[in-house]
Amino acid sequence: MSSGKTIGVPRPAAYTPRIVDRQIEKYLGLFGAVEVSGAKWCGKTWSSLAHAASVTYVDRGANLQIIQADPAYALAGDRPHVIDEWQRVPAIWDTVRHASDELGEAKGAWILTGSSTPNKDKTAHSGAGRIGRVRMHPMTLAETGESSGRVSLAGLFRGEFEPCQCDNGIESLARLAVRGGWPAERTAQPGDAQIVLRDYMESIFIQSIPRLGGNESTARRLALSLARNLGQSTKADTLIRDTYALGSAETTSESQRKEVAGLLDIFTRLFLVDEVPGWVPASRSPKRMRVKPKRYFADPSLPVALLGLSCEALLQDWQSFGLVFENLVMRDLDVYSRALDFGMSSPLRYYRDDSDLEADAIIERPDGNWAAIEIKVSLDKVDEAASQLLRIRKKVCGSAVARVREPAFLAVVTGMGEVAYRRSDGVYVIPIRALGA
Structure with missing residues (x-):
């Protein structure tokens, strides 16, 4: 419809449950409105429409101009009513917040979808208590049907596990990473998907970055640096030197620091880059805030696109393959761990101490339960990884002062x-194509 407003929205015909x-269903029963945010093209609108009765597309037809003049126009429609790309008119947020106050005991009136977060000064209120926030990612292997999901993350926390078989193959794994978890490309050939994804990144650099106040060419260089330092707690100086092609003897400037920090914020606001915070066992330890975050892309296919790689190139570059695979696993773990406890905004963390003992992923729960996970492409590193996890358990649980409980699992x-199986030392070995929520 040219107006961009649709009433009586059916469940999308090709919708794959997420x-x-x-x-989303839970939050519609708890809040007056729900915001579903995530990277552009990850499936936010389709998922929102699956729960909705009507929709307003803010960026279609004359809607943008009308809503800029009267934000309440975006709220009109059968409920639950989707307001798609609401961030184009930030005033919608406060309009929805006020309207939620007027609902009384009614809930679930509006679903806001957005592929970027407006500047903080564009909204007057956080929406706490009125607008529930749901974070969405590209599809996991369990959602695309490329993991059997027979080993459940929730089940592991309950102590439930059964050995099982799953698909195998290094070439097929490379294809999954290169193609990514984008709903519209899940049946595409990896090379075709990469053509689309490189164009996707072009639109980000040319349109989205400048719209949020960033410089296109600087953003390109910084994104490439992040891709090269994938999954690392990279120092600011390293990113700045990469971005501005500085030599080791050259001094970074305050203006360069500010620009890189601003672009990192924009990448996060566009949901292109996820920051994984460090984990310190003692929940009130001041060290928790001093551990630099690791950075991953929303989907492993994005660093592949930025680095100009292919399935064949990945298979010939084992180090890059390992980093891209780690990004794939962290994407899936993020989705699976968020499904455990809806109130946890950052359940996924990583561990590294001053002796360089580390775990790629820590899943932390509100009740104090936790689990540690190492990520390895091949099986020949499993013994080393298991040994490291056991050392972490001994170190963080062995102190009577810290009183950290034993992990739910390693x-x-x-x-x-x-095959997914449990080793004699208690550590599980789980191929990613057997893991699910």
């Missing part, structure tokens, strides 16, 4: 392997 559906998530 793990986040359960959270696991090595692998790319290769056709």
Whole structure:
């Protein structure tokens, strides 16, 4: 419809149920409105429409001009009513917040979808208590049907596990990483998907970055640096030197620091880059805030696109393959862990101490339960990874002062392997194609 407003929205015909559906449904019963945010093209609108009765597309037809003049126009429609790309008119947020106050005991009137977060000064109120926030990611392997999901993350926390078989193959794993978890591309050939994704990144650099106040060419160089330092707690100086092509003897300037910090914020606001915070066992330890975050892309296919790689190139570059695979696993773990406890905004963390003992992923729960996970592409590193996890458990749980409870489980998530099993030392070995929520 040219107006961009649709009434009587049916469930999308080609819609594949998503793990986040359960959270959206739950939040519609708890809040006056729900915001579903995530990277552009990850499926936010389709998932929102699956729970909706009507929709307003803010960026279609004359809607943008009308809503800029009267934000309340976006709220009109059968409920639950989707307001798609609401961030184009930030005043919608406060309009929805006020309207939610007027609902009384009624809930679930509006669903806001957005692929970026407006500047903080564009909205007057956080929306706390009125607008529930749901974070969405590209599809996991369990959602695309490329993981059996027979090993459940929730089940592991309950102590439930059964050995099982799953698909195997290094070439197929490379294809999954290169293609990514984008709903519209899940049946595409990896090379075709990469053509689309490189164009996707072009539109980000040319349109989205300048719209949010960033410089296109600087953003390109910084994104490439992030891709090269994938999954690392990279120092600001390293990113700045990469971005501005500075030599080791050259001094970074305050203006360069500010520009890189601003662009990192924009990448986060566009949901292109996820920051994974460090984990310190003692929940009130001041060290928790001093551990630099690791950075991953919303989907492993994005660093592949930025670096100009292909399936064949990944298979010939084992180090890059390992980093891209780690990004894939962290994407899936983020989705699965958020499904455990809806109130946890950052359940996924990583561990590294001053002796360089580390775990790629820590899943932390509100009740104090936690689990540690190492990520390895091949099986030949499983013994080393399991040994490291056991050392972490001994170190953080062995202190009577810290009083950290034993982990719910320890696991090595692998790319290769056709069987999920439990080792004699208690560490699980789980191929990613067997893991699910």
